[in-house]
Amino acid sequence: MAANTLLSNEELERGRRARSVRKHITAYGFLAPAFAFLIVFLFIPLIVAIYLSFTRYDLLTSPEWVGFANYETLFQDPLFWQGLRNSFIYLSVTPILIVLSISLAIVVNRRLRGVYIFRTIYYIPAVTSVVAVGMIFEFVFAEPAGLLNGVLTSLGIIDAPINFLTHPNSTLVSIMLVTIWRGIGFYMIVFLAALQSVPEELYEAAALDGANRFQQHWHITVPGIRPSIIFVAIISSISALKVFEEIWVMTDGTAGLLDSALTLMFYLYRQAFTNLEMGYAAAIAVVFSIITVVFSLLNLRYLERNNHEPEQP
Amino acid sequence: MKKLLVAPLLMLAAAMAIAPVAAQEREDRPNRDLSGNFWSPTEEDYARWRVIDGVEDGATIRFWPWALTPDFEDYLNQIIANFEATYPGVTVVLEGQPAAGARDNIRNSFAAGNPADVINMSDGWVAEFAEAGVLLNTDEALGAAYPELREEYVDGAWEKVTFEGVTYHLPWYLAFSNxxxxxxxxxxxxxxxxxxxxxxxxxxxxxxxxxxxxxxxxxxxxxxxxxxxxxxxxxxxxxxxxxxxxxxxxxxxxxxxxxxxxxxxxxxxxxxxxxxxxxxxxxxxxxxxxxxxxxxxxxxxxxxxxxxxxxxxxxxxxxxxxxxxxxxxxxxxxxxxGGVQTLAIPASTQYPNAALAFAQFVTNADVQTAFSREVPIYSSNLVSYEDPFFTEGGPSLTDQLRPLAGEYFSTAVNTGxxxxxxxxxxxxxxxxxxxxxxxxxxxxxxxxxxxxxxxxxxxxxx
CATH class of the missing domain: 3.40.190.10 (Periplasmic binding protein-like II)
Known part of the structure; x- marks a missing residue:
């Protein structure tokens, strides 16, 4: 009887193990396609990029090992620093985008007739092709009689046209406006979804306590949608650091006069696909990735720390 | 009964599918000459066009024009049909590249070790491939081996892109610079x-x-x-x-x-x-x-x-x-x-003679004159300018320029x-x-x- 029981326990144990193995196999089976995809399209390219950053490679002939030469050149390259500086300047679109899209989300988060039409209209730029956006803004920024210059001149605000894209000091700012215009609708939708999860009673209670609209939003809305703010801050920062399309389209692939709109990503593209300096471009990519990861971690840490701070009584 | 009707219809449809499309008039190509030797070649034309020796029998070569398909697909297909009749045993596969990204596609094809055998490149693109040593030296392959054919090309176009004094392309169609x-x-x-x-x-x-x-x-x-x-x-x-x-x-x-x-x-x-x-x-x-x-x-x-x-x-x-x-x-x-469109041949091609024959064929006088009849571009082959199409002008702006083209291209300077x-x-x-x-x-x-x-x-x- 005891032997039978022992045997039965072993069988039970084997059965458990077999079920556990089957469960793991099933789980790994489901994970395998995604993992294989990541290996092929992320990890291998990443490793190859790191390897290429130590080579001189023109795409047409075999890579030649050059050690740290690309990195040494990179840190002495004024265009690299100009690109880095412009990329960080471009980051200033993030707070502007957050403030404007939260404001817009609050405006369209009302029970008004036709509000869905406004939401749709505000979202249209997010789904408009960047080439079309480029054509629109070429007209908006055109000189001497584009939309903006024409309106400002006819209102008597300016005497001479503003050189939106033909002055080195204004090119980057003009393109940042395009990014803000494109991004605002998308982030508005994110914040709108977050706003709808903030309980209405909190606003009613705050109103009873005498809080005005601004105080209600500052003390209820902002804390209530903080996770979305963190999400938007991180993804919009990464997008701003990676900006390429708008610059390409608005400057016809030149990065503007005197490379005034040259960002790090644009410089990477130029080195890789115009100059065929793949090794050098890979070194830029590696440095750029490190900067992006460090920046995102700092961003996350700062915002999450604020998120966990207790509310003042 | 139904089977009896369906079978001939299917055969007819199949025959229509595989039959070559007959050359057609097109409203947007008013100068097209369907009775000329390009659209209606004879055996004599084929014999005259056959000028390159040692073309590999059974060769299949790939041709990459850029920004020409689908607009000029009928013209390109006619080139291929004429070429395959001129050099029986050689097959040409047309792989038209869109204008956007054409240069990157060419680079990637070399990087992947699989470039086409004849590649259309803009003049500004050739240098990087020549510098990397991946193109056929056409000064040797055609200039030295067939000096009489080399003489036909516009000098300024032949020398438009050189690397260390050597040419790595055959000039194709040209444009007036200004x-x-x-x-x-x-x-x-x-x-x-x-x-x-x-x-x-x-x-x-x-x-x-x-x-x-x-x-x-x-x-x-x-x-x-x-x-x-x-x-x-x-x-x-x-x-x-x-x-x-x-x-x-x-x-x-x-x-x-x-x-x-x-x-x-x-x-x-x-x-x-x-x-x-x-x-x-x-x-x-x-x-x-x-x-x-x-x-x-x-x-x-x-x-x-x-x-x-x-x-x-x-x-x-x-x-x-x-x-x-x-x-x-x-x-x-x-x-x-002005701008020169070129045809380059990868040094690694398996069929260098067939590729050279095709590139030369595309740039011969008759084929290029026919192209000028399709669109107002100009031939890199000076013999084209002896054709009445070029010696006689016409009422439109571009027609007025044709009689000037021969002298223009024979004297235009390559600024190097x-x-x-x-x-x-x-x-x-x-x-x-x-x-x-x-x-x-x-x-x-x-x-x-x-x-x-x-x-x-x-x-x-x-």
Missing amino acids: VMAVNGLIAEELGIAAEDIPTTWADAYQFACDVREQSGGAYYAYSFPWGELAGLGVLNTFIGEGIPVYNEDRSAVVFNEDPAAAAILDEYKRLLDEDCIPRVSLTDDVRDMIDSFSQGEILLLQTGPQLFRLVEENNPEVFESLFLGQQFVGAANITSI ILDFPQLAEVEQIVLGEFQAALLGVKSSQEALDAMASRINAILAAQ
Whole structure:
């Protein structure tokens, strides 16, 4: 009887193990396609990029090992620093985008007739092709009689046209406006979804306590949608650091006069696909990735720390 | 009964599917000559076209034209049909590349070790492949082996792109570099006749300010596409003004040593500062320049005639008013060869003779004349210009240019500015320093000195 029981326990144990193995196999089976995809399209390219950053490679002939030469050149390259500086300047679109899209989300988060039409209209730029956006803004920024210059001149605000894209000091700012215009609708939708999860009673209670609209939003809305703010801050920062399309389209692939709109990503593209300096471009990519990861971690840490701070009584 | 009916119908459908499409007239190709030897070749034509020896029997070669399909697919298919009849046993596979990304596609095909056997490249693209040593030396393959065929090509086009003095392409179709079109509506409004328009750049600078003043600021005389072409255009301008770009052994550039070079940049800066030319010249490419001209803001357009169709599409009223003027020339009184489309053959091709035969076939006189009948581009084969199609003009603007083409291309000068190693970097250097001079960041002489010094550093590193 005891032997039978022992045997039965072993069988039970084997059965458990077999079920556990089957469960793991099933789980790994489901994970395998995604993992294989990541290996092929992320990890291998990443490793190859790191390897290429130590080579001189023109795409047409075999890579030649050059050690740290690309990195040494990179840190002495004024265009690299100009690109880095412009990329960080471009980051200033993030707070502007957050403030404007939260404001817009609050405006369209009302029970008004036709509000869905406004939401749709505000979202249209997010789904408009960047080439079309480029054509629109070429007209908006055109000189001497584009939309903006024409309106400002006819209102008597300016005497001479503003050189939106033909002055080195204004090119980057003009393109940042395009990014803000494109991004605002998308982030508005994110914040709108977050706003709808903030309980209405909190606003009613705050109103009873005498809080005005601004105080209600500052003390209820902002804390209530903080996770979305963190999400938007991180993804919009990464997008701003990676900006390429708008610059390409608005400057016809030149990065503007005197490379005034040259960002790090644009410089990477130029080195890789115009100059065929793949090794050098890979070194830029590696440095750029490190900067992006460090920046995102700092961003996350700062915002999450604020998120966990207790509310003042 | 049904089977009896269906079977012949299926056979007929299958036969229609595999039968070659008969050449057709097309409304958008008014000059197409279906009775000519290209669309209706004879055995004699095939024998005449068969000029390359040792073509590999059973070869299948891939052909990559760019920006020509689907618009010119019937023309390209006819080339292939004619070629396969000329060289039986060789098969050509047409793999047309879209204009966008064509250069990257070619690079990627080489990187993957699988380039096509005959590749259409714009002249500015060839240098990087030649520099990497992946293209067939056509000076040897055709120039030395078939000198009589080499003689047929326009010299300036054959030499348009060389690397270390060697040519790595066969020139295909050409464009006039500059033809002067005049907006007749503006000319009439301002009372400007053809003979009032200057013919030299020296006079053209002041003319720009005169037109601006005369029109009360309503019109500009002309604009520049500096956003796109400054890199090479400014060096072309120097050559046009008789300023040597290189030293004698081409080991260094010396244009900065001639004060006339700085004077040109000073003049450009004056035109910009005094609003005699549109400020957007700094950033415009050729397409933008044509758009501005089409909008009726600019009196003169100096560009290739093949681009006049853009004016027609943008503004038929302006197009209808156009008349031809004399192009501006510099002190050296030369015309430079314009854009050259080339055919390059990878050095690694499995069928070098078949590929060479096909590239030569595409660029022979008959095939290129037929192409000029499709669209107003010009043949790189001088024999084409003996054809009545070229010796006789016609009523339209582009028709009027045809009789001039033979002389133009036989005398047009190759300025040799595409021969720089690391051409893309040289272009960026020239563009950046050119902009620095025009924006007043540097004096013209400082910018030219910096330009020359940076280019010479690249030349010295070779």
